[in-house]
Amino acid sequence: MEQLTQFAPFLLMFVVIYFFMIRPQQKRAKNEKEFESALKVGDKIITKSGLHGKIAEVAETTVVIETMAGKLKMERSAISMEMSAALAKK
Numbered sequence: 001m002e003q004l005t006q007f008a009p010f011l012l013m014f015v016v017i018y019f020f021m022i023r024p025q026q027k028r029a030k031n032e033k034e035f036e037s038a039l040k041v042g043d044k045i046i047t048k049s050g051l052h053g054k055i056a057e058v059a060e061t062t063v064v065i066e067t068m069a070g071k072l073k074m075e076r077s078a079i080s081m082e083m084s085a086a087l088a089k090k
Contacts, residue, residue: 035084036076039063046083047074 039045043055045065056071057064063079065072 032077032081035081036079039076039079044084044087045079046087047078048080048083049078052087 039055039058041055041058044053045055046052047065051065051067051072053065053067053072055063056066061076062073063076065074
């Protein structure tokens with residue numbers, strides 16, 4: 001019983017770290033994966049580097065973005081979920 005009470009603070013710290021750091025990060029990653037898989041032709045997006053454009057083509061891991069300068073081929077992971085959602089609200 002004495003060993004359990006000595007180990008309890010470490011166990012409690014791990015639980016707190018899990019619920020405040022690890023779990024939200026996993027949830028955010030899951031939401032980004034869902035966002036990437038839901039991209040379709042015609043969506044207006046903003047990349048993480050700040051490029052604005054419209055999706056012209058969609059492949060398995062890449063997308064072709066039509067911008068004012070022309071067409072660019074980028075990875076799906078380069079598209080910002082938060083900024084694109086803000087653009088869609090406007």
